[in-house]
Amino acid sequence: MPRVSVSARRSAGFSLDDAARIRQMILSGKPSECPQCGFPLEATVGEAPVGKGDGGVWLVRCHGCGRNLVMQQPKP
Numbered sequence: 001m002p003r004v005s006v007s008a009r010r011s012a013g014f015s016l017d018d019a020a021r022i023r024q025m026i027l028s029g030k031p032s033e034c035p036q037c038g039f040p041l042e043a044t045v046g047e048a049p050v051g052k053g054d055g056g057v058w059l060v061r062c063h064g065c066g067r068n069l070v071m072q073q074p075k076p
């Protein structure tokens, strides 16, 4: 997976409920779909923003509706 830097700028995001659902899908390793539009979600490894812990993050993006989500990778 290519590494990308996560911009501090946020566009439209997901609700907390959707974010929790997406997190479950990503963690279970299943192909994930956008809860809003059903488009396949794309997850890329990103750099953790400064001060946000030492773990990596996933940048989850939907190319269908343009929503995106940054989520912390679980610590081993």
Ligand SMILES: [Zn+2]
Residues within 6 Å of the ligand: 034, 035, 036, 037, 038, 039, 062, 063, 064, 065, 066, 067
């Ligand atoms: Zn979508």
